[in-house]
Amino acid sequence: MPKVRxxxxxxxxxxxxxxxxxxxxxxxxxxxxxxxxxxxxxxxGVSTGSIYQYFYSKKDILIAGINEYLTEIMFPKITKEKFQxxxxxxxxxxxxxxxxxxxxxxxxEELVSIIHQDKELSKLYQEKEWEVTKSLAEFLKxxxxxxxxxxxxxxxxxDLIDNLSHEVIYHKHKDLKEEILTDETAKIIIxxxx
Numbered sequence: 666m667p668k669v670r671x672x673x674x675x676x677x678x679x680x681x682x683x684x685x686x687x688x689x690x691x692x693x694x695x696x697x698x699x700x701x702x703x704x705x706x707x708x709x710g711v712s713t714g715s716i717y718q719y720f721y722s723k724k725d726i727l728i729a730g731i732n733e734y735l736t737e738i739m740f741p742k743i744t745k746e747k748f749q750x751x752x753x754x755x756x757x758x759x760x761x762x763x764x765x766x767x768x769x770x771x772x773x774e775e776l777v778s779i780i781h782q783d784k785e786l787s788k789l790y791q792e793k794e795w796e797v798t799k800s801l802a803e804f805l806k807x808x809x810x811x812x813x814x815x816x817x818x819x820x821x822x823x824d825l826i827d828n829l830s831h832e833v834i835y836h837k838h839k840d841l842k843e844e845i846l847t848d849e850t851a852k853i854i855i856x857x858x859x
Contacts, residue, residue: 672719688708691705692723697723702717731776731779731790740794741761754804756851758822758823759829759851770834798816799819805819
C-alpha cells in the first residue's frame with residue numbers, strides 16, 4: 666500500500682482540509698455507502714490522485730471529518746476563560762447545542778447512523794464525548810462548592826442538553842414550548858450543581 670503524506674505547504678494543508686470538509690459534507694448529503702473517492706474528488710474540485718496523496722480510503726476521510734465535526738462543532742472544548750460563571754456556561758452550552766443541531770442537522774443524522782454501524786467510529790465518538798465531559802467537569806470544579814460526583818454530574822448535564830436539542834430539532838412535540846423547555850433544563854442543571 667502506498668504511503669500517504671502529511672502536507673507541509675500551506676496550499677497542500679488547505680487542499681487536504683478541503684478534501685475533508687467537502688468529503689464529509691458529501692457523505693452526509695448522499696450517505697457514506699453511496700459515494701466513492703472519485704465522487705469526493707469531483708465534489709471537492711481536486712483530482713482523485715490528490716485524495717490518495719493524503720488518505721488511504723474514504724473511511725479515512727470520514728474519520729478526519731468526524732474528528733473535525735466533533736471537536737470544532739458538536740463538542741468544542743470548554744475553557745475556563747470562556748465563561749464568567751456556571752450560569753453563563755450553561756446557557757451558552759444550551760444555545761450552542763441547539764444551534765449546532767439546527768445548522769448541522771444532516772451531518773448529525775448521518776453521523777449517528779454511521780456510529781451505530783461501525784465500532785471504530787463509535788469509539789471515536791465516545792472518546793470525543795468523554796473529552797468534553799472531562800472539560801466540563803474541570804470547569805465545574807472551579808465554580809462549584811460541592812466537588813462530589815462532579816464527573817457524573819457533568820455527564821448528566823451534557824445528556825440533558827443533548828436531549829433538549831433533540832426535542833427542539835427532531836421530535837418537536839406540539840404541546841411543548843421550546844422556551845419553557847430551555848428554561849426548565851437550565852434550572853435543573855443549576856439544581857444538579859448545588
